[in-house]
Amino acid sequence: MADGTPARPLSPHLQIWRWSPTMASSITHRATGVALYGGTILLALWFASIAAGRGAYETLSAVLGSPVGLVGLFGFAWSLLFHTLNGLRHLYWDSGRGLDPKTARLTSIALFGASAILAAAIFALALRNAGTF
Amino acid sequence: MSQQHHRGTADFIALRASAVIMLPLVVWLLWNIVAHAGADYETARAWAGRPHNAVAMALFIVIGAFHMRIGAGEIVTDYLHDGSAGVVRVLNSLVCLIVAGCAVAAAASLAF
Numbered sequence: 001m002a003d004g005t006p007a008r009p010l011s012p013h014l015q016i017w018r019w020s021p022t023m024a025s026s027i028t029h030r031a032t033g034v035a036l037y038g039g040t041i042l043l044a045l046w047f048a049s050i051a052a053g054r055g056a057y058e059t060l061s062a063v064l065g066s067p068v069g070l071v072g073l074f075g076f077a078w079s080l081l082f083h084t085l086n087g088l089r090h091l092y093w094d095s096g097r098g099l100d101p102k103t104a105r106l107t108s109i110a111l112f113g114a115s116a117i118l119a120a121a122i123f124a125l126a127l128r129n130a131g132t133f
Numbered sequence: 134m135s136q137q138h139h140r141g142t143a144d145f146i147a148l149r150a151s152a153v154i155m156l157p158l159v160v161w162l163l164w165n166i167v168a169h170a171g172a173d174y175e176t177a178r179a180w181a182g183r184p185h186n187a188v189a190m191a192l193f194i195v196i197g198a199f200h201m202r203i204g205a206g207e208i209v210t211d212y213l214h215d216g217s218a219g220v221v222r223v224l225n226s227l228v229c230l231i232v233a234g235c236a237v238a239a240a241a242s243l244a245f
């Protein structure tokens with residue numbers, strides 16, 4: 001840095017990666033973190049709409065229940081599951097374990113599968129409870 | 134900018150501590166979303182009016198805002214190397230502060 005302070009380590013730049021499940025899960029952790037940024041704003045809006053009153057709550061509920069809203073909610077549910085499960089893996093990695101390429105590759109593939117299946121199951125249960133089907 | 138560079142370790146720990154605290158709250162949130170999906174206003178209002186629900190919701194959003202401020206700051210450090218980084222950091226902090234404040238205010242007015 002120009003001011004002489006040691007720079008923080010940066011993530012490798014996007015273009016120099018060769019595709020692998022492990023790098024896909026790494027990028028996806030970042031992408032889901034950004035998606036959850038939006039999701040948390042939305043969650044706060046939803047919570048505040050209950051306090052604001054019936055009109056606000058029913059308007060927001062109608063938006064969330066529309067086809068576009070449901071796709072967004074599914075994205076939120078999947079993002080939360082992937083990011084949380086992969087976050088757990090990050091914490092395990094921080095202990096110095098599970099880092100060898102073979103294990104990392106396997107757990108990456110498992111994470112994509114598990115998060116998708118869990119998100120689908122949770123979404124189906126929620127839709128059933130909501131009486132949508 | 135230099136201020137951001139020697140706080141790396143504190144941010145690393147704060148990001149992970151907030152992640153650990155959120156773990157049980159994520160389970161709680163998903164459980165409650167499934168249980169109350171499609172609730173009408175009366176049901177939602179009664180649910181949010183129970184103090185333990187209001188507190189858990191506010192906690193999830195406040196700790197989430199804390200965590201995402203640091204996480205997004207990390208992304209800024211990786212990708213923004215020009216003058217825009219400072220502005221984006223201030224905006225990021227502002228958004229996260231407003232989100233957390235809204236959640237606390239809503240919980241206070243709903244349940245206390």
Ligand code: HEM
Pocket residue numbers: 029030031032033034036037038040083084085086087088090091148149152153155156159197198200201203204205207208
């Ligand atoms: C409100 C929900 C959440 C939001 C908005 C959020 C957002 C973010 C963002 C933006 C990042 C930075 C990503 C990057 O540097 O590439 C991040 C990193 C991280 N998140 Fe979350 N997150 C949330 C929930 C969680 C949960 C529940 C966990 C639980 C384990 C978690 C664990 C982590 C970890 C371990 C990292 C660091 C990853 C790394 O060092 O690269 N997050 N999060």
